[in-house]
Amino acid sequence: MYLYPQNILHDLEFELILNEVLKLSVTNGGREKLKALKPMVEFNEINHQLKLVNEFLAVYQTDAHFPAMGIEPLSEAWVLLKVKNTTLTSELIVSIKVLVDVFNRLHHFVHQNELLPYSTSIFEAYGPNKEIPKEIDRIIDQHGMVKSSASKLLSSIRNEISKKKQSADRIFYRALKKYQKNNVLGEFAETVADNKRVLAVQSTYKGQVHGIIHGSSTKNSLVFVEPGECIDVNNEIASLEDDERKEVQRILKELTSYLSEFRDYLMAIEQIIFQVDFVHSKAFYAHKTNCSLPKLSTKPEIKIIEGLNPALLHFHKEKKKPVIPLNVELNAQKRILVISGPNAGGKSITLKTVGLFQAMIQAGLLIPANPKSVIGLFYKLMTDIGDAQSIENELSTYSSKLAKMEHFLNQADDRSLVLIDEFGSGSDPELGSALAQVFLKNLEKFKAFGIITTHYNSIKSLASELEFVGNASMRFNERTFSPEYVLQTGTPGSSYTFEVAVKSGIPQFMVNDAKELLDEKTVKIDRLLVQVQREKNKLNKARKKLFDKLENLEETKTSLESKIKETEAKLAKQTTLNEEMNAVLKWGRRFESIASSWLKDSSNKNKKAMIGRFVKMMKERSGEIKVEEKQERQKQKLANNKKLQKQLKEEVSVGDTVKLLSNNKRGSLQEIRKNKYLILLGANITTLVSRDQFVKVSR
Numbered sequence: 001m002y003l004y005p006q007n008i009l010h011d012l013e014f015e016l017i018l019n020e021v022l023k024l025s026v027t028n029g030g031r032e033k034l035k036a037l038k039p040m041v042e043f044n045e046i047n048h049q050l051k052l053v054n055e056f057l058a059v060y061q062t063d064a065h066f067p068a069m070g071i072e073p074l075s076e077a078w079v080l081l082k083v084k085n086t087t088l089t090s091e092l093i094v095s096i097k098v099l100v101d102v103f104n105r106l107h108h109f110v111h112q113n114e115l116l117p118y119s120t121s122i123f124e125a126y127g128p129n130k131e132i133p134k135e136i137d138r139i140i141d142q143h144g145m146v147k148s149s150a151s152k153l154l155s156s157i158r159n160e161i162s163k164k165k166q167s168a169d170r171i172f173y174r175a176l177k178k179y180q181k182n183n184v185l186g187e188f189a190e191t192v193a194d195n196k197r198v199l200a201v202q203s204t205y206k207g208q209v210h211g212i213i214h215g216s217s218t219k220n221s222l223v224f225v226e227p228g229e230c231i232d233v234n235n236e237i238a239s240l241e242d243d244e245r246k247e248v249q250r251i252l253k254e255l256t257s258y259l260s261e262f263r264d265y266l267m268a269i270e271q272i273i274f275q276v277d278f279v280h281s282k283a284f285y286a287h288k289t290n291c292s293l294p295k296l297s298t299k300p301e302i303k304i305i306e307g308l309n310p311a312l313l314h315f316h317k318e319k320k321k322p323v324i325p326l327n328v329e330l331n332a333q334k335r336i337l338v339i340s341g342p343n344a345g346g347k348s349i350t351l352k353t354v355g356l357f358q359a360m361i362q363a364g365l366l367i368p369a370n371p372k373s374v375i376g377l378f379y380k381l382m383t384d385i386g387d388a389q390s391i392e393n394e395l396s397t398y399s400s401k402l403a404k405m406e407h408f409l410n411q412a413d414d415r416s417l418v419l420i421d422e423f424g425s426g427s428d429p430e431l432g433s434a435l436a437q438v439f440l441k442n443l444e445k446f447k448a449f450g451i452i453t454t455h456y457n458s459i460k461s462l463a464s465e466l467e468f469v470g471n472a473s474m475r476f477n478e479r480t481f482s483p484e485y486v487l488q489t490g491t492p493g494s495s496y497t498f499e500v501a502v503k504s505g506i507p508q509f510m511v512n513d514a515k516e517l518l519d520e521k522t523v524k525i526d527r528l529l530v531q532v533q534r535e536k537n538k539l540n541k542a543r544k545k546l547f548d549k550l551e552n553l554e555e556t557k558t559s560l561e562s563k564i565k566e567t568e569a570k571l572a573k574q575t576t577l578n579e580e581m582n583a584v585l586k587w588g589r590r591f592e593s594i595a596s597s598w599l600k601d602s603s604n605k606n607k608k609a610m611i612g613r614f615v616k617m618m619k620e621r622s623g624e625i626k627v628e629e630k631q632e633r634q635k636q637k638l639a640n641n642k643k644l645q646k647q648l649k650e651e652v653s654v655g656d657t658v659k660l661l662s663n664n665k666r667g668s669l670q671e672i673r674k675n676k677y678l679i680l681l682g683a684n685i686t687t688l689v690s691r692d693q694f695v696k697v698s699r
Contacts, residue, residue: 029274049364
C-alpha cells in the first residue's frame, strides 16, 4: 500500500496498536513478522489473513486456548546442522524436541477443532512427526542429560564411575578420621576443590599430611589437600569421566547426524509455528478489544458501524472513560465527507479512526466495530494530520500543508483515501479558504475518497454543492456547551466560537465586541448553522422516540406472530391427532362388533365367516396405513427437496465451509471459476464441481 507521509502509521496510532499486539507474541519469529506488518493491497492475501485471524478469534470466544507455542531460537542449530561431522549441544537438541512437540500439538489442535477448517491450510505442506521426539527421548532425559541407556558402553562407564566413587568415599573417610585424631584439620574438616574432595588442613600442619595441595583459604590459614590414599582412585575416576565425555560426545554427534537429515523439515515447521503465533497474537488482541471481521469489499468503500477507536480504548481503559461509537460511510455516491464543528468535538478522532481502521484491515487486523461494517480496498492512504512544520526544509506550517496538497493532487485517484485535518488553515482565512476550495474540487474530480475537517464556512458551502461531497458535523450540547462526540451526516456544524468563549469565562461584552468586528454575513451564517444543528438535534430526539416506539411495536408484532404460529401448530397437531383417534375409534368399533358377535354366536360356520370378515378388515386397515405412510414420505420428500433447492440458490464465497451432496464430505471453498467451484477436502485433496453438487454449511 502506498503510504504518505512516512510517519503516517505513527500519526494514525497504528504503531501503538501494533505494539499491543507484539506484547501477545510468544516467539521471536512471530514478533519479527509483526514488526514487519504493513497494510497490503492484494485482496486475496488480505482476505486470507483476516479469515485466519477470525477463525482463531472464534476459538477464544469459546473460552478455549491454543496449545503453548513458546520455543527457543534455533538459528545456531540450523547453521550447525548444515556442517558435516558437527555436534549439537544437548540443550539445542532438547530445544529441537520442544519445537517438534509444539508443532505436533498445534497440528492436532487445528485439525481436530471444528472452528478452524480454513486454518488447516497453514499445515498443508507438513504433517506431524513422532519419530524425532521419540529418538531424542531415547537418548536425552528431561534435564538435558544423555541417558545411561543411550549406549551399552556409556552404561558400563557410568556404573564403573559409581563404584569407584563409592570406593573413593570410603578411602577419604578413613583419611579424614585419621587426621581428625591428629588435630591437624581446621574447623570445617573437608571441602571440594578442582571437583575433588579435599581435607582442610591447618597451614602449620600441612607437612604432616601426605597428598596433593589444591590451593589455600583467603587468609592462608588453611590448605586444601587431596589425601595421598585417594590419588590413585581419583585418577581412575578422572580417566573414566574422560571416557564418559568422549562417549557422550559420540552419541550426541550420532544424534546430530540423524537430525541433520530433517533440517529442512525442522526449519519449515519452525516457520509454521511463527506463522501460527503471528495469527494467534492478532486474534488474541482482537479478543481482548472485542474486534470483529467486517465485510471485505473489493470496491473502494467504507461503512463503519459502531466503530470504537482502539487507541482511545487503550488510553481510556485506565481512566474508565467510555468511547463513543462512530458511524460513518463513504461510497460511490458520497466519496468525500467534510466534517465541521467545535474544537475538541471529535473531528480529528473521527478522521483518525477511519484511517486507522483502513490500515488495520489491510494489514490483516480485525477492528472493534459491528461485523456488519464494510471496509473496501484502497491502494493509497495519504494524510495531513497536525502541525507538520519542517525545520530541516525550512517550511512553514502552511508551506508544508501546500506541499502535501500538491502531493495529494499528483497521486490522488479512485483508489485513494485522503485524510486532511484543519483543511485550508495556516494562512489568511480568505486566501487559504479559496485555495482549499480549488483543492477540494480537484480531489472530487480525481474520484478520490476522503475525510476532511474544517472550520471554514466557504468549504462547508462548497461541500453541499459538489455532487460527490457531503457535509457532516459533530454533535454539540447547547445546554452544557460540551461536545457529544457523535457524528451527524447531512448538515455542516457551527464552531460555537462565541458560545465556547463565554463558557470558558470570557466576558460577554468582549464577545459582543468581537461579533461587531465580524462581517454581518459571517455572523448570520454561523447563527444559521447553530439553528440548523439545533433543529437537527430536535429531529434526532423525535426520531429516536419514534424508532423506540416502532421497535416496541415490532417486538409486539413478532411476539404475536410467534404465538399465532404456535397456536396454529398446536391446532394442526390436534387436528392430526383427532383424525388419528377417529380412525382408531372407527376401526375399534368394527373390531368390537365382530368380537361381540363371536362371543354371542355359537355356530362354527358363522364363526368361520366372522374370521374371514376380520382378516378382510385387517387387510383394509393395513392398506390404509400404507397409504398414509406413503403420503407422509412424499410430504417429507417435498419438504427436503424444497430445503435443498433453497440451499443450492444460497450465495457462496471463497473460504465458506461446504458439504458435497454425493458423499456428505465437508471441505473449504478455495476458488470460483465461472460456473465451477474448487473445494479443498482434508489436507491436500481438491475437487472441481458445479454449484448443484454442494451446499453451504452454517457454523
